[in-house]
Ligand code: HEC
């Protein structure tokens with residue numbers, strides 16, 4: 001009986017986790033930067049709870065994230081601030097009508113430039129010590145599931161790519177549609193060279209993404225999966 005509240009709390013937490021991973025922000029310019037930059041330390045619940053803050057208050061929030069060691073290039077900071085004050089401010093514009101753009105937007109290059117290039121670079125070369133390269137990275141071909149899991153659920157923990165060590169975290173991109181994720185993985189696999197010799201490429205389909213989406217994995221669990229992927 002005395003364990004009652006603990007069990008209830010654990011159940012509530014367990015129920016809240018997948019929901020938090022699926023938080024969707026209102027569409028608008030800059031939203032991709034928020035998804036990319038504001039989920040490495042906490043989920044987007046904090047950001048959504050800030051809805052209605054005044055511009056100066058959002059500015060102060062970003063300043064305090066800096067104290068927690070979030071570093072942003074100036075142009076990105078401005079873009080994020082503009083997004084937060086416009087779409088999560090006291091008077092947000094009405095939500096844009098659904099125009100099916102999610103399915104139309106399954107252009108891998110466009111998804112890459114909007115969601116991945118900030119860290120992995122426009123040419124997929126990454127940034128030494130911080131972001132691993134995707135160009136010529138054999139891990140993209142290791143096992144059909146690995147790149148899907150990384151994009152859906154993120155990746156956290158030490159890894160080695162092309163002889164260099166990285167020990168950082170990539171946020172999850174589960175807000176992208178199955179079509180967008182399949183397209184962006186197809187893009188990074190083909191844009192800067194194809195499969196390494198001897199690899200029979202297994203195409204990534206939206207259906208394959210949908211199958212992995214239901215797995216409530218953490219970025220650390222994807223790291224453990226990566227360690228044993230062939
Ligand atoms: C480097 C880690 C880190 C990153 C990246 C980060 N935050 Fe935070 N954030 C924190 C910490 C730590 C807290 C405080 C958590 C607590 O008090 O429980 C926090 C709390 C918040 C809060 C709650 C109010 C507050 O000020 O405590 C908001 C809103 C917030 N973050 C917004 C953002 C936004 C927007 C971004 C993206 C631009 C972002 N965070 C990125 C670390 C981070």
Ligand code: HEC
Nearest residue numbers: 036115116119139150155156157161166167168169170173
């Ligand atoms: C906020 C920066 C950031 C963004 C944006 C980002 N990544 Fe990453 N990515 C990382 C980091 C950091 C790692 C390495 C994580 C670690 O050290 O465990 C990584 C690792 C990866 C890996 C695994 C590489 C390997 O060799 O195992 C893949 C695949 C990947 N990212 C693809 C993508 C794709 C596709 C996108 C866009 C949808 C994207 N990333 C967006 C930071 C980012």
